[in-house]
Amino acid sequence: xxxxxxxxxxxxxxxxxxxxxxxxxxxxxxxxxxxxxxxxxxxxxxxxxxxxxxxxxxxxxxxxxxxxxxxxxxxxxxxxxxxxxxxxxxxxxxxxxxxxxxxxxxxxxxxxxxxxxxxxxxxxxxxxxxxxxxxxxxxxxxxxxxxxxxxxxxxxxxxxxxxxxxxxxxxxxxxxxxxxxxxxxxxxxxxxxxxxxxxxxxxxxxxxxxxxxxxxxxxxxxxxxxxxxxxxxxxxxxxxxxxxxxxxxxxx
Amino acid sequence: xxxxxxxxxxxxxxxxxxxxxxxxxxxxxxxxxxxxxxxxxxxxxxxxxxxxxxxxxxxxxxxxxxxxxxxxxxxxxxxxxxxxxxxxxxxxxxxxxxxxxxxxxxxxxxxxxxxxxxxxxxxxxxxxxxxxxxxxxxxxxxxxxxxxxxxxxxxxxxxxxxxxxxxxxxxxxxxxxxxxxxxxxxxxxxxxxxxxxxxxxxxxxxxxxxxxxxxxxxxxxxxxxxxxxxxxxxxxxxxxxxxxxxxxxxxx
Numbered sequence: 077x078x079x080x081x082x083x084x085x086x087x088x089x090x091x092x093x094x095x096x097x098x099x100x101x102x103x104x105x106x107x108x109x110x111x112x113x114x115x116x117x118x119x120x121x122x123x124x125x126x127x128x129x130x131x132x133x134x135x136x137x138x139x140x141x142x143x144x145x146x147x148x149x150x151x152x153x154x155x156x157x158x159x160x161x162x163x164x165x166x167x168x169x170x171x172x173x174x175x176x177x178x179x180x181x182x183x184x185x186x187x188x189x190x191x192x193x194x195x196x197x198x199x200x201x202x203x204x205x206x207x208x209x210x211x212x213x214x215x216x217x218x219x220x221x222x223x224x225x226x227x228x229x230x231x232x233x234x235x236x237x238x239x240x241x242x243x244x245x246x247x248x249x250x251x252x253x254x255x256x257x258x259x260x261x262x263x264x265x266x267x268x269x270x271x272x273x274x275x276x277x278x279x280x281x282x283x284x285x286x287x288x289x290x291x292x293x294x295x296x297x298x299x300x301x302x303x304x305x306x307x308x309x310x311x312x313x314x315x316x317x318x319x320x321x322x323x324x325x326x327x328x
Numbered sequence: 329x330x331x332x333x334x335x336x337x338x339x340x341x342x343x344x345x346x347x348x349x350x351x352x353x354x355x356x357x358x359x360x361x362x363x364x365x366x367x368x369x370x371x372x373x374x375x376x377x378x379x380x381x382x383x384x385x386x387x388x389x390x391x392x393x394x395x396x397x398x399x400x401x402x403x404x405x406x407x408x409x410x411x412x413x414x415x416x417x418x419x420x421x422x423x424x425x426x427x428x429x430x431x432x433x434x435x436x437x438x439x440x441x442x443x444x445x446x447x448x449x450x451x452x453x454x455x456x457x458x459x460x461x462x463x464x465x466x467x468x469x470x471x472x473x474x475x476x477x478x479x480x481x482x483x484x485x486x487x488x489x490x491x492x493x494x495x496x497x498x499x500x501x502x503x504x505x506x507x508x509x510x511x512x513x514x515x516x517x518x519x520x521x522x523x524x525x526x527x528x529x530x531x532x533x534x535x536x537x538x539x540x541x542x543x544x545x546x547x548x549x550x551x552x553x554x555x556x557x558x559x560x561x562x563x564x565x566x567x568x569x570x571x572x573x574x575x576x577x578x579x580x
Contacts, residue, residue, distance in 0.1 A: 197559070198556075201550075201552050201556035203553030226556065228554070232555075298453075301573055304449055304452040304453035304479070306478070307450060308450070310560060310562040311453070314563035315566050315570045318550070
C-alpha cells in the first residue's frame, strides 16, 4: 500500500519540470490550503498523501505514499504530507474577457515566480477576475509561483499570452483602459479620476520594469513621498489594484 | 595594500552576528546603493572595496581588499565589491516623536528580516518619518533587513522598542491614533474617515498576526474582494500606509 516509485509517483515527480508540465497539462499543488482550493476548483486528478496527512484529512481520498516518496514529490521542506496533481486551468484571453472582468492584472516578463505568484494573490484579493501571464513571465504552474499565490491560482481566470502588445490591443478593444505601473510614469496614481472604469494594470519585473514600447493608455507612478527610490513589486501592485478596487466600489 | 585578514576586516566580519552589532553599535551595508545612502546619512565609519569597485567610485575613499576578503565581508553572492561599516542610527522614541511625525509604521514581532525591511521601505515611500521595530521584531541592522529596506534604513528615524504596549501608549499620548492592520479587524480600511489624522500603523508577522491584547484604537482590515484569504505583509502594509498618505495629502 505504501509506495515509493510507482509509475504514478515517478510521473508526478516529473511535473517539477516545466517541459513535463507543458506536455501533460498538469502541475503540482502542495500543502493543505492549496490542495483544498484545488479540490474546490475541481482540478485535482490525483492526491498523494502520507499516512499521517491522510488521517488528518479523511475528506479526501488519497494515494498513500511513504516519507521518501513525499519528499521526492514535494518542492518544499515542509509539504505537510500532501501533494496533488492538478489539471492546468488557464483559458484563452477571449474566454476570460467574455466574462467581462472589470479589473485585470497583467504580469509582463516577470521572471521571479515568487513575485508573479504574489501579484496573482494580490489581484485576487483586490477583486480582479483575470490575471494574465504575458511575454516572458514565469510559468504560473511553477511550484514557487503556485505557493506564493496562496490558493489564488485557483480563484481567478488565468491567461497565458506570449505576445504582450497583442494582449494590450485585445484588452483595449474589449473596453478596458490599460494602465502601466511605472516608477517613472508621468501620471500620479492619486491624480487619476478614471479609476472606476474597467481597467487592466500592467506590472513588470522589479529589476527591469516594463518594456518602453508598449501602447498603453497611461503610465502611472505610485507617488514616493519619502526618500525611497522605488517600491517593491508586491507593494506597488497592491496600491494600484486597491486604488482601482476602491474607486470601482465608490461609484456602485 | 590588499588585505585579507587585517584586524579591521576581521572586526568588520563579526558584524554579521547580532551580538557583535549590539556590542559595537555598528553594522554592515553592502552594494553601491546602500553605501551611497549611508554616506548621505553620515554614518559610514569605514568603507571596504575591491580595486574594481573603488575605481568605479572614486568619490569614496576606501580600504582596498581582495576578492577573498570581500567575500568574507559580504552577506550576498554579488556584493558588487563594496561593504561599509556604519554607525547604528536608531533614536529613542521620544526623540523621534519630538519631530512630530504624522505617519509612523510599527513592526510588531516580525521575525522575518526581509519582511521587516520591506515594511520599512514601504513606510518611507509613503512618507512615514518614523519606523519602530517593536517587541521581538528582527534587528533592523540584520543584513537581509538592511538589503530589503533598499536604503530606507538611512532615510527615516529608526526606533527600537522592546515593550510594544508601552510604545502604543506613548504614541497615543503624543496624539497619534494607533491602527492595527489585522486581517480579522472589525473596521474596513475603506470605511475610515479619520485617516488624515496623525497615525501609527501596527503590522504583525504574516504567520501569527498581531498579539490580541494590544490596546490599539482600531483593528483595521484591508477588504478582500475576491477569493484570497489574506494579503501578504508587504501588500497589506502598502495599502494601509498609502491610504493614510493619500488622506493626509487630500486635506492639506
